Amino acid sequence: MTTTHCPYCALQCAMHLEPGPNGALTVRPADFPTNRGGLCRKGWTSAEVLGTPDRITSPLLRKDRNAEFTEVDWDTALDYVAERLSGLRAEYGPDAVAVFGSGGLTNEKSYLLGKFARVALGTSQIDYNGRFCMSSAAAASMRAFGLDRGMPFPLTDVGEAEVVLLAGANPAETMPPMMGHLAAPTLIVVDPRRSATAQQALAQGGMHLAPRPGTDLALALGLLHAARIQHLLDADYIAARTTGFDAAWAQAAAWWPEQTEHVTGVPAHQIRDAARLLAEASSAYVLTGRGTEQHAKGTDTVSAWINLALALGLPGRRGSGYGCITGQGNGQGGREHGQKADQLPGYRKIDDPAARDHVAGVWGVEPDTLPGPGRSAFELLDALGTETGPRAMLLFGSNPVVSAPEAQRVRDRIAALDLLVAADFVLSETAAMADVVLPVAQWAEESGTMTNLEGRVLRRRAAAAPPAGVRTDLEVLNGLATRLGQPADRFPTDPDAALAELGAASAGGAADYSGVTPERLEEGEALHWPVRAQAEATPRLFLDAFAHPDGRARFTPVAHRPSAEATTADYPLIATTGRLMGHYQSGAQTRRVVELAQAEPEAYVEVHPDTATRCGLSNGAWARLTSARGTTVARVRLRADARLDTVFLPFHFAGEQAANNLTNPALDPTSRMPEFKVSAVRLEPAAHHTEGENL
């Protein structure tokens, strides 16, 4: 029996894996602080993907995009990739090659992928799917606290609070075992939908505030206003631990509850009540998820929530705080070790000369050979195959033709590449467009570390050998790097050797992993970073001081503004997108699990009955949704508790059922996060749609 952690989300539930009678691994939950012996449906069925009938077990190559793939041996595949990359670099320069990574990769992979881009390829063009995930919250946390660790406290603390406000997070579907921690507190859920989490809040005597999508910033300003006029702010804390309150207040001063109601649709009395409930609690948390973050003003919106938390004296106090609920399995570690366009390991900035010196020293290269910052994820995808953009892309752990905004545009850009190389274990929709597919090992077949939503570094352990013909991501990077002229020991294939190097590269940085060793990981998994050598780990940050030089947290003055796209007569409804319990992300993994695919086989759209009637649609009918960017089809699910002006689609389905055919790639100016949560759409019957086209 092997004890490890789930392949999917940032809760990183612990599980025991054991070979069953037919040799396939079976899953049992294990006890761990985040899941306390629980697993969601995706975790229970996760081992099935290991043996999926269409698993790729041999490299695939085609020299002509219109031809079928041929199975080739590894030397042929890697030689071909290295030769093409070298040719493109010689012709167009090092930035002709792009790398796209993932918050699903282990720390070791994230670290070596960033090093591979900067050292073996010399390219600045690397970014990753975390840009689509919690980048707005990360940017806002940096502004406020001088440091970004999603939850700067253990999840178990949250369960002891009196009140928890969840803004744009639906953990009842996205992290079900987390609901155990949210059973005791009174919940205030901010979500345009009566989500499963909102229902739970009401069942527990809490509140559901249902703003129009894209108006959270106004709502947070309105809550700050309502708290102040009810004399509920923590003046002593504001004076002792923060700076900038007056400028932030100046932005909230006009947001009377009635004015806030006018913009958000949340009744003024609910705003007053919610402000009082949160402010009068002796211990409270404000937590944000993608619903409030994935907007072209996501960073400022999170700043508005943090301002509210600061004004009530929550962050940096035992039993209270602000946290971002990070999403992917390694959403946290994935944003620390240098696969981000502007970053070097240890959460260092790539344009900081001291950071460059330190990391170049560990890598044994000259600092001035390291490239500078590159393009952010969507901008990178949007530049592929253009005159000034990359000609080749290496893809590790993402399926952007399903998950990136304005999917058709991304498909077109990827199709324009001279070379696409995808490392994956299945032929995802993006891998299916590649020239070369490199089959890699899965989570239960290799070891490595992940950093969960609480900044806790934990160990994934191998429970089975990978199938013959499959290599690990680290072996792939090593194989390519050596063919590009790098010494083999610069790209270790042993995860623990990579971890040791990562520790040295991150030492002294904000996200310091120098004390994360195999021994300490075996002793117990309470290694919340920073984990310095010979020092205790840090489960709770900011109790004494925030990470800015003056030790104070900063209010950021933020003003409400409308979403990038307004509804019009042609596109009269708002479409927002998100998740359902039984599928993960682009669905590349979970659509291959029979039980999950049967439970949710196709895209649906949640619609209020009156809105559906106006559009000529009834429950179960196929609808066509059209935005300024494209169309998608989905089956209507009537929801009497839905807002009349808003429809909701999960984004787990591909092709003509992809929600991202609709979405708007308007980017946040700071985080470069796309506006996944607001598109103006038209809804109508899908006249000629036939069943089962997605499967």
Ligand SMILES: Nc1nc2c(c(=O)[nH]1)N[C@H]1C(S)=C(S)[C@@H](COP(=O)(O)OP(=O)(O)OC[C@H]3O[C@@H](n4cnc5c(=O)[nH]c(N)nc54)[C@H](O)[C@@H]3O)O[C@H]1N2
């Ligand atoms: N089942 C499942 N679980 C997952 C994942 C998955 O794909 N499937 N993915 C993982 C990852 S990577 C992530 S990032 C997390 C995401 O976890 P969550 O943030 O919980 O997920 P979402 O469903 O994207 O968004 C949450 C809620 O935001 C609401 N929302 C939409 N627009 C707005 C708005 O303008 N304001 C507010 N306040 N709310 C709005 C939606 O109705 C939705 O209920 O989940 C992780 N867990």
Ligand SMILES: Nc1nc2c(c(=O)[nH]1)N[C@H]1C(S)=C(S)[C@@H](COP(=O)(O)OP(=O)(O)OC[C@H]3O[C@@H](n4cnc5c(=O)[nH]c(N)nc54)[C@H](O)[C@@H]3O)O[C@H]1N2
């Ligand atoms: N409309 C809309 N779009 C969204 C969102 C939304 O809320 N609405 N949410 C966004 C968010 S928060 C996220 S995180 C993204 C996620 O979306 P994607 O980046 O597409 O993530 P996945 O679907 O998890 O893709 C992972 C791919 O990598 C493979 N893979 C998994 N593990 C590994 C590994 O260790 N190595 C390698 N080489 N491959 C691996 C899987 O088989 C799969 O094909 O989607 C974003 N897109």
Ligand code: SF4
């Ligand atoms: S909640 Fe997340 S980590 Fe836990 S079993 Fe489900 S997908 Fe896996």
Ligand SMILES: [Mo]
């Ligand atoms: Mo995410």
